[in-house]
Amino acid sequence: MSLALSEEQELLRNTAREFIAEHSPVKELRRLRDEQDPVGFSRPLWKQMAELGWASIVLPEDLGGAGLGYAELGIVLEECGRTLAATPLVATSLLGANAVLLGGNELQRKEILPAVAKGERILALALQEGSHHAPYAVATRAEASASGWRLTGRKSFVLDGHVADQIVVVARTSGSSGERDGLSLFLVPKAARGLEVTRTIMVDGRNAANLGFEGVELDRAALLGAEGRGADVLDRVLDLAAVGLSAEMLGTLAEAFERTIAYLKERKQFGVPIGSFQALKHRAANMFVEVELSRSIVLDALRAIDEGRADLPQLASIAKARVSDAIHLIGNEAVQMFGGIGVTDEEEIGLFLKRARVAELTLGDAAFHRARFAALAGF
Amino acid sequence: MENLETFRAEIGKWLEANCPPSMRKPLGSEEDVNWGGRNKVYTNPEEKLWLDRMAARGFTAPTWPKEYGGGGLSKPEARVLAEELRRLHCRPALNSFGLTMLGPVLLQYGNEEQKREHLPKIVRGEIRWCQGYSEPGAGSDLAGLQTRAEDKGDHYLVNGQKIWTSYANYADWIFCLVRTNPTAPKHDGISFLLFDMASPGVSVSPIKLISGSSPFCQTFFQDVRVPKKNLVGKVDGGWTIAKALLQHEREMIAGMGLGGGGGSAASLEQLAKEYCGSEGGRIADAAIRDSVAQHLMDTRCFVTSLRRSGDEAKSGQGPGAASSMFKLYGTELNKRRCELLVKVLGSQALGWEGAGFNPRELGTTREWLRSKGNSIEGGTSEVQLNVIAKRVLGLPD
Ligand SMILES: Cc1cc2nc3c(=O)[nH]c(=O)nc-3n(C[C@H](O)[C@H](O)[C@H](O)COP(=O)(O)OP(=O)(O)OC[C@H]3O[C@@H](n4cnc5c(N)ncnc54)[C@H](O)[C@@H]3O)c2cc1C
Ligand SMILES: Cc1cc2nc3c(=O)[nH]c(=O)nc-3n(C[C@H](O)[C@H](O)[C@H](O)COP(=O)(O)OP(=O)(O)OC[C@H]3O[C@@H](n4cnc5c(N)ncnc54)[C@H](O)[C@@H]3O)c2cc1C
Numbered sequence: 001m002s003l004a005l006s007e008e009q010e011l012l013r014n015t016a017r018e019f020i021a022e023h024s025p026v027k028e029l030r031r032l033r034d035e036q037d038p039v040g041f042s043r044p045l046w047k048q049m050a051e052l053g054w055a056s057i058v059l060p061e062d063l064g065g066a067g068l069g070y071a072e073l074g075i076v077l078e079e080c081g082r083t084l085a086a087t088p089l090v091a092t093s094l095l096g097a098n099a100v101l102l103g104g105n106e107l108q109r110k111e112i113l114p115a116v117a118k119g120e121r122i123l124a125l126a127l128q129e130g131s132h133h134a135p136y137a138v139a140t141r142a143e144a145s146a147s148g149w150r151l152t153g154r155k156s157f158v159l160d161g162h163v164a165d166q167i168v169v170v171a172r173t174s175g176s177s178g179e180r181d182g183l184s185l186f187l188v189p190k191a192a193r194g195l196e197v198t199r200t201i202m203v204d205g206r207n208a209a210n211l212g213f214e215g216v217e218l219d220r221a222a223l224l225g226a227e228g229r230g231a232d233v234l235d236r237v238l239d240l241a242a243v244g245l246s247a248e249m250l251g252t253l254a255e256a257f258e259r260t261i262a263y264l265k266e267r268k269q270f271g272v273p274i275g276s277f278q279a280l281k282h283r284a285a286n287m288f289v290e291v292e293l294s295r296s297i298v299l300d301a302l303r304a305i306d307e308g309r310a311d312l313p314q315l316a317s318i319a320k321a322r323v324s325d326a327i328h329l330i331g332n333e334a335v336q337m338f339g340g341i342g343v344t345d346e347e348e349i350g351l352f353l354k355r356a357r358v359a360e361l362t363l364g365d366a367a368f369h370r371a372r373f374a375a376l377a378g379f
Numbered sequence: 380m381e382n383l384e385t386f387r388a389e390i391g392k393w394l395e396a397n398c399p400p401s402m403r404k405p406l407g408s409e410e411d412v413n414w415g416g417r418n419k420v421y422t423n424p425e426e427k428l429w430l431d432r433m434a435a436r437g438f439t440a441p442t443w444p445k446e447y448g449g450g451g452l453s454k455p456e457a458r459v460l461a462e463e464l465r466r467l468h469c470r471p472a473l474n475s476f477g478l479t480m481l482g483p484v485l486l487q488y489g490n491e492e493q494k495r496e497h498l499p500k501i502v503r504g505e506i507r508w509c510q511g512y513s514e515p516g517a518g519s520d521l522a523g524l525q526t527r528a529e530d531k532g533d534h535y536l537v538n539g540q541k542i543w544t545s546y547a548n549y550a551d552w553i554f555c556l557v558r559t560n561p562t563a564p565k566h567d568g569i570s571f572l573l574f575d576m577a578s579p580g581v582s583v584s585p586i587k588l589i590s591g592s593s594p595f596c597q598t599f600f601q602d603v604r605v606p607k608k609n610l611v612g613k614v615d616g617g618w619t620i621a622k623a624l625l626q627h628e629r630e631m632i633a634g635m636g637l638g639g640g641g642g643s644a645a646s647l648e649q650l651a652k653e654y655c656g657s658e659g660g661r662i663a664d665a666a667i668r669d670s671v672a673q674h675l676m677d678t679r680c681f682v683t684s685l686r687r688s689g690d691e692a693k694s695g696q697g698p699g700a701a702s703s704m705f706k707l708y709g710t711e712l713n714k715r716r717c718e719l720l721v722k723v724l725g726s727q728a729l730g731w732e733g734a735g736f737n738p739r740e741l742g743t744t745r746e747w748l749r750s751k752g753n754s755i756e757g758g759t760s761e762v763q764l765n766v767i768a769k770r771v772l773g774l775p776d
Contacts, residue, residue, distance in 0.1 A: 003687035281768035370672035379648035
């Protein structure tokens, strides 16, 4: 598949860009933050996005999806990334819906996915327990009980966890923390008794939540996929989500970069535009290379999903590592090059730096993905 | 598509039948590279045979028109050929500045007579070319060059000095930038000349590199008479051609990012396990493991970017000054690879010659030193950054 965009994809990009610019410019994120919006994103906007088919681009048509590919979803995510649009795309469409699609039975899929496609159901994935992404470091336990399962443990950094209608929880049915075997996935309703949800306010103005499970009782049907084989589904879901998140990050880093270049051309000091100083030019040119390499690998990773390529796990890690490094660099450089104005809350570039750091750590930072890549490659 | 697959099958069969066994081994050292030329002595007759067979089909310049000796292949066909060559481990039949730099420029700017005269000889590897651009006072500031070419009616009289002329001591002809108008602004008085290195008044003296080899020279011109028909393009209009050629040069050098030579068939990760130890199949040193992973990832991103650039060019999109980006990143990547190899091999990468070091280790040392030139030749990394800042990002002077 060509790495250049087709005409249809260009069209989708333009529509997405216009829509996002109108309905969710950066100042919308600022509004949500300043008003401490209890949801953290705009539900009406999410409904509209769902009507455009964005919530379900990659879902099969018989489940209410558009039946398109990740190449298309990536375009939408990238445009969302450009304006830092707060949407449940990652939590609901990439993490939650994919867990149901890949792990769920017929009943679970039919009950949940069409509702997601319509923008009526918010999902989340509760995985992480410590301060770093480590997919198999799961101590949360699920024990067989009279009615089904009893869940005990804690989760942190659960994206959109405070508003999710249903949460896919990764718990251990056997083995001990760090082991790949013994993980199972469970569908936990928001209203479950014994589930304690604490919303955390993150530095990027978006949502994550801490969850506590105090002997949460689940019925038998809450199990998603095979008992003890949850990692088979989880690995794949995390790859898909890492690639999708990388596409969103690509939009964010490209926008931060372009804003910085524009500022270098317009801001004058010493009687000349600061962009005429070679000390800044060379750094800008290096950033440009980072943007281009990031774009190439994200496009390739998205296409690897659509083509069903076997090297997707490697590619997902390369993409996430690359964009994590690039967004880190560009976030820092952008604020520095904006000078004093760059560290003010009023100037939007600082919001990009904040988002950069959160996105970088979400689903594993560059060091995590390098280690994973090395393990996959056998060294 | 189907045609391409038929083509692939046909080419594969032809290569199987025509590539001699000794040409299907990895290059051992720089000496194994065939640069062709009038003075080339073939100690291995199969090397000559391989070149002749490839040249007869125009496959040394696969995309050039057949009328000038090229293969007349489309780009996708040429890619298939390259893939088949790689698949069968065939050595490049010919390596030449004529193929990678001068040829493309002659096709674009040369007149009919010049194309007919020079291109077929390049394809057949009969004439080895060198590049007379840099001068002691004109490196990064290439347009500041001083070598003079005076109009003497039926010929030009060339006087001056070039430096860093790669392989000038082996070359048959030179493509050379000369000043034809000393009073015009510096970019507007330059012309692009071709001449025989055997002309009276041309002399060369090799310069030794930190890597120990002497691949380039100082080149002196004293009253060299160059026939007027050897001027390419318009008089004083050479800068456009010079820049076009640099684009081709940068693309060629960018390929170095993919690592190559050095004779090290073993991969970075294998070497790391061998020299740094392994624990449970992993490279024992966590920092080295991280660096190796990073390097492989960067390489993948680079290769994917080259591919995207090709795809975008095909569909008429994409950034124009991409060659500067690839030159910059490719060479920096190759330098990082060499640095990492030295780190991996430890003190075994610090040998110069003789006992205590195997050929691969000694090769790594030399390759590391040679790689330092990557970010200098063809325009330094700083110059590429300037080009990107100015041409791609539009930052002001
Ligand atoms: C937290 C904070 C506290 C401050 N406190 C005070 C204070 O108490 N009193 C006070 O008077 N000021 C204060 N300042 C202002 C501070 O001195 C300026 O912000 C600083 O001098 C930079 O100027 P600028 O913001 O206009 O950036 P600019 O000068 O516009 O610089 C923008 C970017 O261009 C770069 N740049 C500019 N010129 C060149 C050049 N010639 N070569 C290469 N790069 C260049 C800069 O390094 C920067 O990256 C404070 C600033 C901050 C952030
Ligand atoms: C291995 C090798 C092979 C070569 N082969 C050939 C050949 O076949 N034919 C040929 O003509 N030439 C050849 N060259 C020469 C090459 O093109 C020049 O070395 C190169 O253009 C740099 O010029 P210089 O060496 O004069 O460095 P200088 O221009 O003196 O540069 C010195 C340093 O200053 C920096 N610098 C200079 N100007 C600027 C600027 N404006 N902004 C920021 N930094 C700047 C440079 O980046 C560099 O780091 C070769 C060079 C090498 C190393």
